[in-house]
Amino acid sequence: MKKKNFNLIAGGAITIFFLLIALLGQIWTPYEPTAMDSMAVNLAPCAAHPFGTDNFGRDILSRVMAGSGSTFFVAVSTVLIGGFFGTLIGALTGYFGGWADNMIMRFNDILLSFPSILLALIFISLLGSGSYNIILALGILFIPSFARIVRSEVIRYRDLDFVKSARIMRAGHMRIIFAHILPNAGVSILTAAAIGFNNAVLAEASMSYLGLGIQPPDPSLGRMLSEAQSYLSNAPWYAIAPGVTIILIILGFSMVSEGLRALKE
Amino acid sequence: MKYFIKKLITLIITLLVISFLSFAAFSVIPGDAALSRLGKDATKEQLLALREEMGLTDPLPERYVRWLKGAVQGDFGESYRYEGITVQSLLEEPLFVTVLLSGIALLMILVFSIPLGIASARFSGKWLDVVTNQISQIIMAVPPFFLGMILTYVFGLTLHLFQPGKFISPRESFWKSVEYLIFPAVAIALPKIAMVVKFLRNSVLAQLSQDYVRTAFSKGNTSSGVLYGHVLKNAMIPVVTFLAMVIAEILAGSIVVEQVFSVPGIGRLLISSILNRDYPVVQAIVLYVTAVVVIINFVVDILYQLLDPRVRSV
Numbered sequence: 001m002k003k004k005n006f007n008l009i010a011g012g013a014i015t016i017f018f019l020l021i022a023l024l025g026q027i028w029t030p031y032e033p034t035a036m037d038s039m040a041v042n043l044a045p046c047a048a049h050p051f052g053t054d055n056f057g058r059d060i061l062s063r064v065m066a067g068s069g070s071t072f073f074v075a076v077s078t079v080l081i082g083g084f085f086g087t088l089i090g091a092l093t094g095y096f097g098g099w100a101d102n103m104i105m106r107f108n109d110i111l112l113s114f115p116s117i118l119l120a121l122i123f124i125s126l127l128g129s130g131s132y133n134i135i136l137a138l139g140i141l142f143i144p145s146f147a148r149i150v151r152s153e154v155i156r157y158r159d160l161d162f163v164k165s166a167r168i169m170r171a172g173h174m175r176i177i178f179a180h181i182l183p184n185a186g187v188s189i190l191t192a193a194a195i196g197f198n199n200a201v202l203a204e205a206s207m208s209y210l211g212l213g214i215q216p217p218d219p220s221l222g223r224m225l226s227e228a229q230s231y232l233s234n235a236p237w238y239a240i241a242p243g244v245t246i247i248l249i250i251l252g253f254s255m256v257s258e259g260l261r262a263l264k265e
Numbered sequence: 266m267k268y269f270i271k272k273l274i275t276l277i278i279t280l281l282v283i284s285f286l287s288f289a290a291f292s293v294i295p296g297d298a299a300l301s302r303l304g305k306d307a308t309k310e311q312l313l314a315l316r317e318e319m320g321l322t323d324p325l326p327e328r329y330v331r332w333l334k335g336a337v338q339g340d341f342g343e344s345y346r347y348e349g350i351t352v353q354s355l356l357e358e359p360l361f362v363t364v365l366l367s368g369i370a371l372l373m374i375l376v377f378s379i380p381l382g383i384a385s386a387r388f389s390g391k392w393l394d395v396v397t398n399q400i401s402q403i404i405m406a407v408p409p410f411f412l413g414m415i416l417t418y419v420f421g422l423t424l425h426l427f428q429p430g431k432f433i434s435p436r437e438s439f440w441k442s443v444e445y446l447i448f449p450a451v452a453i454a455l456p457k458i459a460m461v462v463k464f465l466r467n468s469v470l471a472q473l474s475q476d477y478v479r480t481a482f483s484k485g486n487t488s489s490g491v492l493y494g495h496v497l498k499n500a501m502i503p504v505v506t507f508l509a510m511v512i513a514e515i516l517a518g519s520i521v522v523e524q525v526f527s528v529p530g531i532g533r534l535l536i537s538s539i540l541n542r543d544y545p546v547v548q549a550i551v552l553y554v555t556a557v558v559v560i561i562n563f564v565v566d567i568l569y570q571l572l573d574p575r576v577r578s579v
Contacts, residue, residue, distance in 0.1 A: 110279055110282075110283075110559075113509075113510070113513065113558055113559070113562050114513065114555065114558055115513050115514050115516065115517030115558075116517075117517045117520060117521065118516070118517050118520065118551075118554060118555075121520070121535065121536075121539065122287075122290070122547075122551055124539065125539040125544075125547050126290055126291070126293075126294060202408055205408050205410075206408060206409075206410060206521050209408075209410050209521070209524070210521065210524060210536050211536075211540065212536070212539065212540075222408075222410075225410065225411060225414065226410075228414075229414055229417075229525070232414060232417060232418050232422060233418075233422045236418055239411075239414055239418075243408075243411040243414070243415075246408055246411065247403075247406050247407050247408075247411070248406075250406040250407075250408075251402070251403065251406040254402065254405065254406060255402075258402075
């Protein structure tokens, strides 16, 4: 029990730390993230540039701070879209059941059997690349997983006594679903959200690495890594800062989700 | 048998739905085969005439049936980008490379994760389990492409065990190309090994608390007798279904990792075709990969039923 609480606390601390860094990066960075300096190209980490500079002489620390901002922005928006519509669909289908539930869940299961990066690529090839399109694509992709989790929670509570009493009190269906049943699914939805954040960060980084996510000049951690790859032999530090940042953000979220799961049990 | 037929019908319907979606989706976006053949300077009349001739003005269902007829015979038309080259000939070699890469990765996953998963369940709570668990959690947080870059730096640029970017076509030398694919395969396999180890461990632990295990012990079995003779058979059943997901994930992983190691597989072709708006190629790759995922899920469903007849009633 002690160790599981550790997951939630340490994961939460990592997440909050990077969230603060990302927020700070929106208002202040040591250098302008897009400012180039031809006198300071590919500098190794030093006092003036703690993480070094890139091939255009841009300060890597500033770019990582700004890039974490876009990472969080994409992740939060994606989870909000997926979580909102997923919860809505899952709650309604789980509560009412019937053929519509059957059809939607079949379709859901098919979508879930595909790796999200593949579906995201298909969406992007249809929509075109760009920051908003990737949010839209990933947001839609996350609907099925939320829908499935919320649905199973709703089914679990649907026939319990407190719901029956609410029905006797003549509460409407919508009131029963959203005021009586859904609050019980809170922890499950939170766990799903933490896993969703995780997948969103990974998917955004991969898409941007492939050149199909956030477009320059907006800084993005995935994009930085793809640029860093060309300079791997003479400027390895270029890759380290964005790479380690992505790892720690993902690790933070996955520890939070482990901790939440332990909380549920 | 009834179960099998039911699943088979579901499979066929799913494949039809997928093929229709991937056909319809790409017909909605602007630009078609006629435009790509004539170029942007073509007059409206020329364009309309060629569209009529190529049958592009026919209703959508009709075009879909024609496309599907070609697709099942491996005919996806011509590439928009490379004039006069069929999509099929563009796909041939990358398809082989990706299958090879995925095969090596799958082999690695099976060879390493099964013993490790069993061992960490057996010694649960001991140092081996604790260490494996912590390492797994960290590895799962590393994006495959960053893992690929680390491998490139350590084994390619520092230790010179392979030459990054110098892929040798399997047509030239099969074993040399296998050799090059080892590190990309590690980049794909490592996070999945972590996943499978964790899953197998929990699956074995769940079985160990069952009543039949107590019975087996009370009959005088040793702990390895119980583990290998009784528990493992049951613990592997959920792992088989999990492997279907892993195979799908390997395919997804190879899309990204091929880019890191410049392996000319399906993933690289897919990305460059998306960037070049070469839609017939994108369409063909999407259909191939989705079909593979659906068929693997079908095979696993059937296997699952053979291993555990109880699911039939569900």
